[in-house]
Amino acid sequence: MEEGHSLYRQSSPSQGQSTTIAIRDHQMSIVEYQGQRVVTLAMIDEVHKRPKGTAKRNFNKNKTTMIDEEDYFLVPHSQKYEIRTFGIEVPSRGLILLTESGYLMLVKSLNDDLAWKVYRQLVKSYFRHAAAPAELSRLELLEMALASEREKIQAIAERDHAISDLEAAKPAVEFFDSYAKADGLMTFRQVAKLLDANEREFRRFLVDQRIMHLLNGEWTPYQPRIKAGYFKVKIGINERNNHTFKQALFTPKGIEWIAGLWRRRMEDPFSARGRA
Incomplete structure (x- = not known):
């Protein structure tokens, strides 16, 4: 499979869970990374009907204004097997994945009627989707419970610290x-x-x-x-x-x-x- 090719699909989707979504007249695959939906630069070119490499050029131009791991992720080649489940190959130099905020910053340069229509549908139907319930293992449930307890302890500590700061x-x-x-x-x-x-x-x-x-x-x-x-x-x-x-x-x-x-x-x- 070639990096950025239009063949994006999960290898083992959950029962009843769709792996693609219709954006205008384009079937776009659902890609998730670190618990959130993301898009590749090639996917942006396809759904916005732009020449190959347009999104990459705009990303390189605006990269200095973006925040790593907030607006985009640089997936290392070592994670190629994880990303391959979506039908995407990670090149040796790594793969750029854009979050919703990164996509918004990049799409500003595509200021035309189609960009507006695609932007609205991507944000509403793709990025801000209602997540389907997932089946969790006992270990995952235990980790979630422990994380919840840690958050409660941290919240109490932050509350006490905030009260002290407010007094000062x-x-x-x-x-x-x-x-x-x-x-x-x-x-x-x-x-x-x-x-x-x-x-x-x-x-x-x-x-x-x-x-x-x-x-x-x-x-x-x-x-x-x-x-x-x-x-x-x-x-x-x-x-x-x-x-x-x-x-x-x-x-x-x-x-x-x-x-x-x-x-x-x-x-x-x-x-x-x-x-x-």
């Missing part, structure tokens, strides 16, 4: 809340909640749009955004340890501005290509 940060929180109430300013978390946005996704959006960046361990707006009146940076002193701290707050003008950008981003995922 209470003066700072009260300091910023007083500004927010007086001036109509809002913190990052308050704005994310207002927009009903996932905080991690919203943070990444602000970075991609060159609105905020991490500076000396603190999220800071770019100077032109401050000059435009979208942010105010407040500085205070922690009463407990006399340490100086600062936080960037959205102004009412900035809240209205970012809400418009976020709305356009949600309505049109391809619009995130440009800068605000």
Whole structure:
């Protein structure tokens, strides 16, 4: 079998479980890696009806903006037998598998009517599928139970640590809340909640749009955004340890501005290509 060939199928599917899915007029095989659905670069070329190598070229062009093991996986040749069950050969240099986020970043460059239609169907029917119940062995069930107990212990420890942190940060929180109430300013978390946005996704959006960046361990707006009146940076002193701290707050003008950008981003995922 050739890498990237259209023959993608599992060698031993579970009873009643389909190994392909119809995307437009194309039967695309279901490929999973590390518990999530993924696609190869060749699969993207096929389903988007692009010349062979288009997705690979776009991936190499945008690779520096992607995060390994979050947006894509580089499967080593040593795992060829595992991947071969999907009818895919892993070359000696390894095989690129894209997650949903990696696919979204890559498909931005395919800005046409077909790309829109394929994108919507892939996300809805392929990536965000309802997983079929799997039969688990006793060992797997035991491992799940142990993992659950470890998570409970970790959650209790994190809760206790968070309570301690909240107590230590209470003066700072009260300091910023007083500004927010007086001036109509809002913190990052308050704005994310207002927009009903996932905080991690919203943070990444602000970075991609060159609105905020991490500076000396603190999220800071770019100077032109401050000059435009979208942010105010407040500085205070922690009463407990006399340490100086600062936080960037959205102004009412900035809240209205970012809400418009976020709305356009949600309505049109391809619009995130440009800068605000």
